[in-house]
Amino acid sequence: MAKMDIEVVVGCYEELLLGFRIVQVGENFQLEPSFTDHSHSGCIKHIAVSNKGFLASGGTDETIQLFHLGRRTQLGSLVHHSGSLTCLQFFNSSHLFSASEDGTFCIWSRATWECLKTFRGHKGPVRWLSLHPSGKLVLTVGQDKTLRTWNVITGKSAYITNIKRAADFVCWSPSGSHYAVVFTNKVDVYKLETATICSSWTAEKKINSFTFLNDSVVVYGGDGGVVFFHDITKDKEIQQVDTEVNRIRGISIIRAEETEDNKFYTFTASSDGFIKMFSVILEGDEVKVKLLTKHNADFRLTCMTAARIPARGSPKGSKVVKSEVTVKTEDELDDDRLSDENTDEVSEECGSKSSKKTVKAEIKLKKNMKNKPVKRCGTKPIQKKKGKKIKVEDT
Template sequence: MDELIVGTYEGFLLGYSIRTEDKNMKLKQTFATHSHTASVRCISIGGKFLASGGTDDKVVVIDLKTRQEHTVLMNHDGTINSVAFTHNGTHLLTGSDDGSIIITRTGNWQIEKIWKKAHGGQPVTAIAVHPSDKLALSIGGDKTLRTWNLIKGRPAFTINLASKGVLLPTEIKFSPGGDRFSLVSQQTVDVWTISKAGVEKRITCTSKPTTVQWLTDERLYIGLENGNIITLTVSDTKALTYPAHKQRVKSLHYENELLYSASSAGEIKVWSVDESKLVEINSCNAACRVTCVSLNRQNHLVKKEDNSDIEDEEEKAASEENNEESDDAEEITVPVKRKPGAFVTISYGDEVKDENDEDNKPPPKKKFKKRKRNKKPKSQKKAD
């Protein structure tokens, strides 16, 4: 059982459990919080934590076990446009209108790195973390695409998007394998290849593209301003079009052969994906204007329904039987695996440095003084 997390323009965070009953899928609301005083712009899930950023300059962290506010990060002085946990869940990257990117360690929530002028002082629009956690990509108001080395904690590459014909980029997402990523701009979606360091395919849409969701390293779905969803592979010349919503598609998410879509009118739909075909399974209305969605895939963090008394009694009886059997058994201690302390532990290749960036300046070399040894006088040596 998965749980869909929805951010809204009204500042709410909503949860919907996804259950299968009598071969029918149903969406039922599990929780609702109003931690933000303004619109929620972005959300991300890492381990048991849900992070959301909004136009109130706050990053709210919610514990998905207790469904309560865990902490609030007030490190930015502008709208939070992007929040992204690393895939191992050890760090949270946040980008803001104040022009900075901040890396915060989860757990103690201490800042480990700040790039104050990540995009020349212009707003940071979006951040995407590579599946390997070795690097991150960001786009901003300076019309550049920047690569950040998450091992050494410094910038690596900068690409001028205007020279590539990309204007006003709004979203960036990696494919599951990480060799490709999509870049959404005004009327096009560009597919980039990291190994070739350039644009592999440009997709021109009939309506303004709003969001992209990769299914595989080859196939992707694109949500449009007119409410349609189109799908194609990187090698396809024509796309299939599905009339999904009456208003613009705000967000897409794919998991376990299911595609979740949400419109600006608050309509949420679940689709089954059979090869390239979309079949609507169920839908509901959040009664709010949806801005973003994510999926909580951890079953133990999904709150159960209050009317599931039969299931609770069965689980209780099973646990009692297990306790009786374990009374005579010996206790076995299992060592707990620790998460890596650094950003990542994988080596990174050669990088192009920005000489004007203070983060790239090497630290000053330390001078060490030679220690003088006290020599004994010759007369003392003879006496010895």
């Protein structure tokens, strides 16, 4: 039995985060529970993981909960948004981007967890955001039926595109040469160089999760439980896989081997609680898909992510450090919107503006958190051992 360096994390309506490690036994795979956390007080809507194992989760309780997966440590929470969190995305391990139903999205410093900038412009909830691989551009879609392009360097809106209906998702390709906009069951893929649609199609049912496999193939799923593979260069469907569930809520993709760009692991999470792992191999125009393993989490899943996690390291000390950052008010931020270039410093790594004074936030950094028992709704406790925060199950 060998544990892989891949961890799958799902969120659910029951306010829980559930972690699973991939275990390989010969040619067989298993999803082994690794932790359960109940820090949220509302439905979890989105999860993001950085390339160094930092995890952020957000939901209807309007908070962002922070963890380090490799160390099994809860870092604390970020309180700034005044609406449900809708989307989270890391840029490498230096910055975190968050979007909310309060009509804003924010950039956070991963080093200090301070809010560096709050972007305003949407007249209603921000449904989704996607960061260009360069870290210099952000696309957002909102309930106000607009697609907005933001220059992260200047901290201002660069373009506003009116669309016929509110989009659910926007997604950059891995190289940043294309981006896709998803409206319920319709997908439009744009070429960045010409800003024109190069591929467009309509799915039979609502799309709940969408991502790029590579620069030419996208993967999506939703109501009906079918995962579709679509080649945007040929504008045609090249494969579909029935996952035998009612509704897919999340899809996440990882390269099977870092040196190979045609072999992937694809993970799906469904509303009926099933997590499934598939191998995907691209061979010319053919896509070979094989189910490797599945697990019933017994919860109503809402979102998922999967990532390669660095080897676990034990943080030094067990002291709980509390740090409160109280800085610029909302009114002061409004006054600064037109004079950012005079008061901000540019963070070259992300291409973001780092305000000398930032948004009011409360940051609590916690190390070596003890295990916390988490109960399944209407069932027996998962673990009876008393403690705090994260439950870790090591084998």
